[in-house]
Amino acid sequence: MAASFKQNPPTDLLKGRTVSFLFSEPSTRTRSSFEMAAKRLGADTLSFSASGSSLAKGETLLDTFLNLQAVGVTHFVVRHERSGALEDLAPLLKASVINAGDGAHEHPTQALLDLLTLRERWGSFKGKKIVILGDIRHSRVARSNLFALKKLGTKVVFCGPTPLCPDDFKALGAAIERDIEKALKGADAVNVLRLQLERMEQGFVPSLADYALGYQLTPARAELMKPEAVVLHPGPINRGVELASEVADGPRSVILEQVANGVLARMAVLALCEQGRSLA
Amino acid sequence: MPDRLIVANGLLIDPAVRIEAVRDVLIEDGKISAVAAGLSRKSALKGAPVIDAKGKWVIPGLVDMHVHLREPGREGDETIATGAKAAARGGVTTVLAMANTEPVSDSPSQLAFLRAKARTDAAITVLFAGAVTIGQKGEQLTEFAKLRAAGAAALSDDGRPVMNAGLLRRALEYAKDLGLLVIDHCEDLNLSNGSCVHDGPEALRKGLKGAPWAAETVHVVRDIALAELTGARLHIAHVSAAASVEAIKAAKKNGVQISAEASPHHFALNDKEIPGYDSNWKMNPPLRGAEDRLALLAGLADGTIDAIATDHAPHGCAAKALDMDFAPFGVIGLETSLAVALTDLFHKKILTRRKLIERLSSGPAALLGLKNKGTLAPGADADLVVVDPDAAWTPAAPFFSKSRNTPFVGRRLKGRALTTLCAGRVVHAL
Numbered sequence: 001m002a003a004s005f006k007q008n009p010p011t012d013l014l015k016g017r018t019v020s021f022l023f024s025e026p027s028t029r030t031r032s033s034f035e036m037a038a039k040r041l042g043a044d045t046l047s048f049s050a051s052g053s054s055l056a057k058g059e060t061l062l063d064t065f066l067n068l069q070a071v072g073v074t075h076f077v078v079r080h081e082r083s084g085a086l087e088d089l090a091p092l093l094k095a096s097v098i099n100a101g102d103g104a105h106e107h108p109t110q111a112l113l114d115l116l117t118l119r120e121r122w123g124s125f126k127g128k129k130i131v132i133l134g135d136i137r138h139s140r141v142a143r144s145n146l147f148a149l150k151k152l153g154t155k156v157v158f159c160g161p162t163p164l165c166p167d168d169f170k171a172l173g174a175a176i177e178r179d180i181e182k183a184l185k186g187a188d189a190v191n192v193l194r195l196q197l198e199r200m201e202q203g204f205v206p207s208l209a210d211y212a213l214g215y216q217l218t219p220a221r222a223e224l225m226k227p228e229a230v231v232l233h234p235g236p237i238n239r240g241v242e243l244a245s246e247v248a249d250g251p252r253s254v255i256l257e258q259v260a261n262g263v264l265a266r267m268a269v270l271a272l273c274e275q276g277r278s279l280a
Numbered sequence: 281m282p283d284r285l286i287v288a289n290g291l292l293i294d295p296a297v298r299i300e301a302v303r304d305v306l307i308e309d310g311k312i313s314a315v316a317a318g319l320s321r322k323s324a325l326k327g328a329p330v331i332d333a334k335g336k337w338v339i340p341g342l343v344d345m346h347v348h349l350r351e352p353g354r355e356g357d358e359t360i361a362t363g364a365k366a367a368a369r370g371g372v373t374t375v376l377a378m379a380n381t382e383p384v385s386d387s388p389s390q391l392a393f394l395r396a397k398a399r400t401d402a403a404i405t406v407l408f409a410g411a412v413t414i415g416q417k418g419e420q421l422t423e424f425a426k427l428r429a430a431g432a433a434a435l436s437d438d439g440r441p442v443m444n445a446g447l448l449r450r451a452l453e454y455a456k457d458l459g460l461l462v463i464d465h466c467e468d469l470n471l472s473n474g475s476c477v478h479d480g481p482e483a484l485r486k487g488l489k490g491a492p493w494a495a496e497t498v499h500v501v502r503d504i505a506l507a508e509l510t511g512a513r514l515h516i517a518h519v520s521a522a523a524s525v526e527a528i529k530a531a532k533k534n535g536v537q538i539s540a541e542a543s544p545h546h547f548a549l550n551d552k553e554i555p556g557y558d559s560n561w562k563m564n565p566p567l568r569g570a571e572d573r574l575a576l577l578a579g580l581a582d583g584t585i586d587a588i589a590t591d592h593a594p595h596g597c598a599a600k601a602l603d604m605d606f607a608p609f610g611v612i613g614l615e616t617s618l619a620v621a622l623t624d625l626f627h628k629k630i631l632t633r634r635k636l637i638e639r640l641s642s643g644p645a646a647l648l649g650l651k652n653k654g655t656l657a658p659g660a661d662a663d664l665v666v667v668d669p670d671a672a673w674t675p676a677a678p679f680f681s682k683s684r685n686t687p688f689v690g691r692r693l694k695g696r697a698l699t700t701l702c703a704g705r706v707v708h709a710l
Contacts, residue, residue: 161453161454161457162453162454162456162457162510163450163453163454166453167511178457203420203421203446203447203450204450205421205454206420206421206422206423206424206425206454207423209423209426210423210424210425210426213423213425213426213429214425214457214458
């Protein structure tokens with residue numbers, strides 16, 4: 001559906017609907033692209049910030065949602081710092097609840113836009129190999145990518161230092177390779193994850209420089225992949241930490257394609273939710 | 281024509297290749313090139329210098345994985361140069377210098393500086409540990425990948441324990457990825473707090489504050505759990521308590537990647553022998569009770585303890601002249617370790633000579649991943665000691681070490697190094 005939107009953008013699928021954005025964590029790409037998606041589909045949008053609301057006064061998340069639903073919200077797009085924050089809420093609401101990233105759990109629409117970007121390059125997912133590189137432990141992007149890509153028959157290799165990429169991920173279906181050169185060899189794509197600066201203070205890595213020595217995607221390392229292999233990054237990039245600028249801006253990079261595809265993928269998600277509502 | 285030397289007619293003891301027989305050893309350009317009987321009579325080798333070791337042992341050079349060389353910061357107590365000379369005198373050809381220098385060896389630049397210094401100042405192989413945490417403060421990990429690139433042979437905060445278990449967990453995971461060995465000084469500082477001797481009847485009699493055996497064992501048990509959790513290799517420094525030996529033995533049986541060392545003073549002496557308030561008998565962990573010492577002997581015999589390491593800790597006379605409470609911890613050991621091990625382990629029939637050499641040389645070499653050390657097989661570095669196992673002598677100052685703080689002064693010992701070769705060069709001859 002997202003791919004077809006690229007050719008024939010719909011205009012009024014969500015006319016008369018109201019999409020509300022509740023982001024308790026900062027976001028540039030996800031929020032703006034959801035907002036753009038909603039507007040392209042003709043929906044009204046309602047912004048909402050946790051700090052200026054009753055949530056700050058101690059109201060439960062459910063009460064806040066029930067009230068906004070009473071106001072007329074039909075779609076909630078939610079980013080929450082707590083893993084699993086939406087699992088219990090969604091069944092209690094008539095409105096659609098769309099996960100825009102919850103803690104270190106999942107970021108489903110990011111996975112969908114990654115899939116769209118990869119499909120445009122790969123054609124088919126079967127038999128391909130992707131390396132997800134870096135801070136897997138704290139990454140909702142890594143988890144959503146893993147589950148989606150495994151379903152489509154792609155081999156997913158996690159690569160990072162043990163504190164950020166524990167062996168137990170094997171139980172979730174990922175292969176683990178500590179040696180970045182071995183991991184990248186013959187890969188069809190690499191998805192580079194952001195190393196958050198606070199991971200150093202938390203003792204997960206000794207320093208950003210030490211991390212970069214072992215796990216930065218440098219031009220030389222990127223060349224170990226197949227010639228046509230691509231580089232993804234969910235953003236925001238720490239240039240010179242997990243990703244060398246030459247690679248971020250180089251010919252393999254599809255990072256801005258990802259962002260553009262984000263609007264299409266999110267339009268598709270909103271449209272599918274609307275279809276679901278109409279059937280109900 | 282290669283640079284040749286033959287060590288002839290000695291009883292070669294090389295546990296790594298299971299040889300215990302009279303053999304000649306041919307050294308060419310610093311490496312062992314052949315081991316066989318009657319090499320010195322071959323016409324092709326005529327004219328090569330010969331060291332006659334008839335009636336003596338020929339063993340691989342000792343590997344002491346725990347020494348303090350005080351450089352930089354306390355060059356008045358020891359330097360890389362004097363520590364290396366002391367080592368050569370004791371038959372030690374490889375040492376691992378700990379990181380608790382001033383400043384602490386926690387940066388790649390200091391590691392690089394020390395390695396360059398060792399190349400010019402030391403005739404033996406001096407390896408360096410990098411610190412686990414910055415400044416050994418136990419707060420933030422050092423840059424392990426950079427330290428490895430700069431040549432760190434292991435990681436240790438020795439002198440201090442890594443008290444924060446969460447931090448040690450991360451350290452073990454990171455070190456495992458890089459293939460580096462972490463060595464922990466096991467001491468719960470809240471239990472040992474302010475003590476100078478072993479907590480037991482002797483401490484009570486003398487009115488001194490003691491550290492209980494449990495100060496070590498609770499930390500050892502914690503470390504075993506973390507080694508099991510992470511699957512990383514962890515080495516326990518200077519084990520002193522019977523309960524620690526027991527815990528390590530059980531952990532090894534369960535497949536945990538743990539190893540351990542014991543110091544000559546701990547396996548040869550106990551706290552009852554301390555003369556009065558002589559601070560040359562003060563070290564950390566302290567000399568413990570008679571039963572603890574016996575447990576160390578059993579651990580050395582059954583392989584629970586992999587290595588003998590001196591914890592060579594030089595301190596000047598002025599510092600050691602302080603009261604037992606205030607004097608610094610530590611004793612020197614490089615010049616006496618082989619002799620004490622021969623006296624108290626071999627002659628007293630605790631260890632066979634083969635096991636003795638395993639604990640002194642091939643064992644620690646394996647722990648540090650030194651493939652060309654700890655053996656005299658062809659291709660190995662020509663680090664070799666000619667030993668008279670029966671020579672009687674009594675350690676006395678002056679020592680080759682800059683310091684003289686050792687409880688073994690005046691003790692009759694049996695056995696010593698006659699000639700020490702490192703990379704085929706004579707670095708000590710009695």
